[in-house]
Amino acid sequence: MTARPTPRPAGGRIMGDPGPTGRFGSFGGRFVPESLVPACLELEAAFRSAWADPAFRAELAAILHHYGGRPTPVTECARLSAELGVRVLLKREDLAHTGSHKLNNVVGQGLLARRMGKHRLIAETGAGQHGVATATAAALLGMECVVYMGEVDTRRQELNVFRMELLGAEVRAVTSGSRTLKDAVNEALRAWVADVADTHYCLGSVMGPHPYPWMVREFQRVIGEEARGQCRELLGGSDPDVVVACAGGGSNAAGIFAGFADDSDAGLVAVEAAGGAALTAGIPGVLHGMRSALLQDEAGQILEAESISAGLDYPGIGPEHAHLAELGRARYVAAGDGAVLDAFQLLARTEGILPALESAHAVAWVVAAAASGELAPGTTVLINLSGRGDKDVAQVRDLLRGRR
């Protein structure tokens, strides 16, 4: 990858405050029914006030440290680097409590909900990671929790349903539409309309109506800020050449990018699932409260994403990513299921780390780009390892058996 001059919007930071209309360039916005507009406005005001309040930030940081295990380390991958010919570093979000970066966001939103006087959290989930994280935050903060999950996913991820129930949450199977993640978001939004007075919708990624894309990115910014400092220490004061993350809705990518987008020349690469590549195969549209890139047909009907990783099975992507793509500040690429399975095994074999299938997309792109020479030998690459693969072991076993 060659370094390119960094475009900067006049007067602002690239990953800054999207303002009262929640715009990232022409993307974002607040496309929700009138019933939800006041709740979105209230949430934005509450987040602005909390985020400017040192006491709120201190409480969040303390929980993420003492309970969540932050800061997560950056691991130098000697054996994988030798195999690929590029220097690979991993930001270890897999070591955070509940096994992924999702905890950063849910603790932030849980504290914010409490600050707003709401005692009940609802959430959507695909694979179950965000549902488990939300159920965890609800247990920690003593709140009620209901998780909406597509009926298809409740069957694919039975164990995570049980995990959520153990954590005291109620899981409601969604039987509308395609019965997967996008329908779980629809159903959570529908439920929020009915219970908005006492319920906070704890959205799981940098998507949805303003202020969610911005707020969730800010709650995930801790990944990028930690990683920036850790890399400087490891690399003698330099930044990595390239920062790579997988993207479904795009929250772990936005979190790590936020540490580098504005005042570093590090290249930024987000890897979508080939079957859900909104920024490779999608076109601009409006869904779930935001204008962004979406998989859709010529009449504007939303198409279903398809991937081995349920966490990336989403036909859209957060609006800030559409903007970063338009600016050319980040690149959006895709990895297919086969390459992802190979990368999953490679990381396990060379480094003793089982990545989440989602995170394995980022590894897969690095493997391919190192092989093709797109990443020149000796390039330093920081991969956001967004989660651990324990949840995926049974699925990977079945897929590998099917391969043989």
Next chain:
Amino acid sequence: MTGARAPGTLEAALRARRDAGHKLLVPYLTGGMDDGWLLALEALAGAGADAIEVGIPFSDPMIDGPTVQEASLRALGRGTTPDGVLADLSRVDVGVPLVVMTYYNVVYRAGHERLAGLLHASGVTGAIIPDLPLEETGPWAAAADPADVATVLLVAPSTPEDRIGAVCARSRGFVYAVGRMGVTGEQTELAASAREVAARVRAATDLPVCVGIGVSTPEQAATVCQVADGVVVGSALVRRLLEGAGPEGAAEFVGSLRRALDAG
């Protein structure tokens, strides 16, 4: 307040009915939901509808409950498209104003100007786009206003007082007062919020005010019209059509709503 603006076609038609002492009855059905939907549409007009709301189906109808979701899925399963619904509408003249209801992605994908032109050419006088709130209305309204397609905005029970005026000022045709905090769907009882929101909107505008979402029976319609100018009735009708009531059954139900409103 609408000020000096000349009322468009939809507003003029509804005002004329209201000024003549009628309560406004606006039934909803999903375009393309079955082979006979155009016959049902004509039957609604014959049974006393003052305007008809026609849904253009969308894959992800976020503010709709199970009944309209089912009708939307059936319509999409039959290959229904926005252009197809509008082509069908352009072939009928039911004698009352037609208003489409759809989601913003359908509008955005079709193109604001192209869709506004198509609506006008198909004889449609208004559009309800529930996921396009006041702040996001500008680009669509800039295309719809000159095409004489009235953009009907919604006021919800959660809308604060200082916002109601702004929503009403930008609404065209009528103001859609959302009867309850929730999605579309039949309710055994009328929520207290239905009359409350109608009263708050009435106090803020001279435009006709119709209450929809959660109005399911002739009794509920009559009750809410003690305060509102009219009602939108969707799921209760769509359920009957899904169950195979056909144009006759649709007309019978809408006739019962009409009689309840006329009896006051």
